[in-house]
Every structure is written in C-alpha cells, then in structure tokens.
Amino acid sequence: MRILNASGCLDALAAPDVARSLDAFVSKTVTPLPREGNAPVRIAETDSGMLNSIGLANPGIDAFLAEKLPRLSELGIPIWISVGGFTTSEYVGICEQLNERDEVATIELNLSCPNVEAVEATVAEIVLACRTATGVPLYAKLSPAVPDIAEVARAAESAGADGLSLVNTIRGLSLDERTLTPVLGPAVGGYSGPALKPIALAAVYSCYRAVDVPIVGMGGIQTGRDVIDFVAAGAADVALGTVLFTDPDAPRRIREQLAAEIAALGRSEVDELRGMSHEHRNRQPEVESSPA
Numbered sequence: 001m002r003i004l005n006a007s008g009c010l011d012a013l014a015a016p017d018v019a020r021s022l023d024a025f026v027s028k029t030v031t032p033l034p035r036e037g038n039a040p041v042r043i044a045e046t047d048s049g050m051l052n053s054i055g056l057a058n059p060g061i062d063a064f065l066a067e068k069l070p071r072l073s074e075l076g077i078p079i080w081i082s083v084g085g086f087t088t089s090e091y092v093g094i095c096e097q098l099n100e101r102d103e104v105a106t107i108e109l110n111l112s113c114p115n116v117e118a119v120e121a122t123v124a125e126i127v128l129a130c131r132t133a134t135g136v137p138l139y140a141k142l143s144p145a146v147p148d149i150a151e152v153a154r155a156a157e158s159a160g161a162d163g164l165s166l167v168n169t170i171r172g173l174s175l176d177e178r179t180l181t182p183v184l185g186p187a188v189g190g191y192s193g194p195a196l197k198p199i200a201l202a203a204v205y206s207c208y209r210a211v212d213v214p215i216v217g218m219g220g221i222q223t224g225r226d227v228i229d230f231v232a233a234g235a236a237d238v239a240l241g242t243v244l245f246t247d248p249d250a251p252r253r254i255r256e257q258l259a260a261e262i263a264a265l266g267r268s269e270v271d272e273l274r275g276m277s278h279e280h281r282n283r284q285p286e287v288e289s290s291p292a
C-alpha cells in the first residue's frame with residue numbers, strides 16, 4: 001500500500017520534504033491553457049470539512065512541462081500528473097504531450113471537471129480516447145456524486161483504465177453567519193475532509209466489488225485507522241488531501257499510527273487487510289443495499 005497526496009492538496013515544490021515523505025506525488029490538475037481559477041474567497045472551513053472553489057487554477061500544460069515537471073522529477077519519487085479538460089479532445093491533447101515525457105509515472109484523469117458529466121458514457125468516452133493516445137498507466141478519478149458509482153467504475157475499466165482514484169469532492173455551500181450570503185466567491189464549492197470519509201468508503205466498497213483494477217482511496221483520511229478502513233473497504237493505495245493543510249507531517253504520523261494499528265490487529269502488513277470488509281457477505285445473508 002502506497003501513501004500519495006490527493007491532487008491539489010500539496011505544492012511539492014514549495015514543500016519538497018513533505019512530498020518526499022510520500023510514495024508518489026500527484027500534481028494539481030493541469031488543463032491545456034493556463035487558468036487563473038475562481039474569484040476569491042476560494043477556501044472556507046466548515047464544522048467537519050473544508051469547502052474549496054479553486055476552479056482548476058494552473059499554469060497550463062506547456063508551462064507545466066517546461067517549468068514544473070523537470071523540478072518535480074528531481075524529488076526522486078514517482079510523479080503522477082492529474083489531467084483535466086472541458087472536452088474529450090482537451091484530455092487527449094494533454095495525454096499526447098505527456099507521452100513524450102519519461103518523468104510521468106501515471107496519468108490521473110480528473111473526471112469531475114466543470115462541463116464533464118461524471119456519467120458512464122462521458123467517462124467511457126474520455127478514458128477510451130486517452131487510452132488510445134497514451135501507453136502511460138491511466139487512473140480515472142471519479143466523483144461520488146452519481147447515482148451508481150460502480151457503474152461508472154465499470155465503464156472506466158472497460159474503456160481501459162488501469163486504476164481508479166476515489167473520490168473527488170462533493171458540492172457544498174457555506175453561508176456567512178451575519179450576511180447570510182455564500183462565503184465562497186462562486187457560492188458552491190467542493191466539500192472535503194472528515195465528513196467525506198463515509199461517502200468515500202462507500203464508493204471504494206462498491207467499486208471494489210465491481211472492478212478488478214486497483215483503487216486509490218481518499219476522502220477525509222486523517223489517521224492510520226482511517227487508512228485501515230479504506231484498505232478494508234478495498235483500496236490498494238490511499239491519498240491524503242485536506243489533512244495536509246493542517247498537518248504537513250501527516251504522512252509520517254499516519255505511517256507510525258498504521259504500524260501500531262496493524263500490530264494491534266495481530267497482522268504484519270496492512271495489505272493483509274485489503275477487502276476484509278467484504279467478508280461479512282460470506283457470513284450474512286445478502287441485504288438490501290439501498291438506503292431506506
């Protein structure tokens with residue numbers, strides 16, 4: 001099991017020591033053209049999570065390849081590039097450009113971009129087109145805000161995805177206490193942090209049963225125990241997001257906690273726990289899984 005950062009939650013060039021404490025670094029989503037992102041305010045704290053509306057601010061693929069990627073590769077850890085776009089051909093164009101760069105270990109397709117509907121047909125179309133364009137391993141990062149994420153996962157796998165990253169943020173709103181107007185510039189933003197964990201766990205759990213490709217689990221991970229939960233639900237690897245904003249030492253701390261938790265469970269490797277939550281199905285009769 002590897003520990004990665006979640007896309008957009010770590011600036012590896014500003015904090016290289018934090019990046020080196022990970023097993024791989026995932027870039028912020030890169031788009032074809034530079035994007036300034038949304039108007040401020042872009043980040044708001046809420047009771048049990050964080051709202052962001054960064055709006056895919058990034059320098060664009062050309063500047064990223066010229067200025068950032070060479071420096072990122074000097075970190076000495078595998079580099080994953082998160083790719084975004086507004087159309088299928090935008091995703092494909094970036095994949096083609098990345099083809100020529102040996103520094104890229106994996107491409108993570110951010111399939112929760114504005115204009116990109118996270119439905120099966122769109123996900124299948126984008127993954128298939130990118131699969132044709134590149135031999136680099138492809139992970140499909142999915143939104144949990146769909147009626148049946150397992151169906152979307154199957155579509156991504158059939159289209160050639162080598163893995164899934166689960167999950168991206170869900171839409172949330174926070175109002176100013178006094179003015180009762182939205183705190184964030186664009187009003188609605190992506191909700192992340194502890195409140196996302198049960199939602200993310202359910203996504204990993206459902207997709208683990210639906211596909212054979214490995215899953216990077218993320219959403220509210222803060223402790224070693226959280227990592228165990230994701231692995232038991234079926235994650236092969238995990239990613240740390242919001243926690244890195246408050247605790248840059250989280251990768252080291254979580255590894256320590258994980259070692260203690262695994263020993264307490266009488267195991268030697270966290271991988272021994274992979275998919276363990278599914279064993280209840282062998283003990284109990286099948287129950288209706290949809291909410292009451």
Ligand SMILES: Cc1cc2nc3c(=O)[nH]c(=O)nc-3n(C[C@H](O)[C@H](O)[C@H](O)COP(=O)(O)O)c2cc1C
Binds near residue numbers: 009054141168218221
């Ligand atoms: C400030 C911020 C920026 C983010 N930017 C991106 C991004 O560029 N691309 C992406 O795929 N996900 C992005 N995410 C989503 C995270 O990668 C992750 O999927 C989500 O936050 C859930 O994990 P967490 O609860 O541990 O933060 C961002 C999240 C935050 C909080």
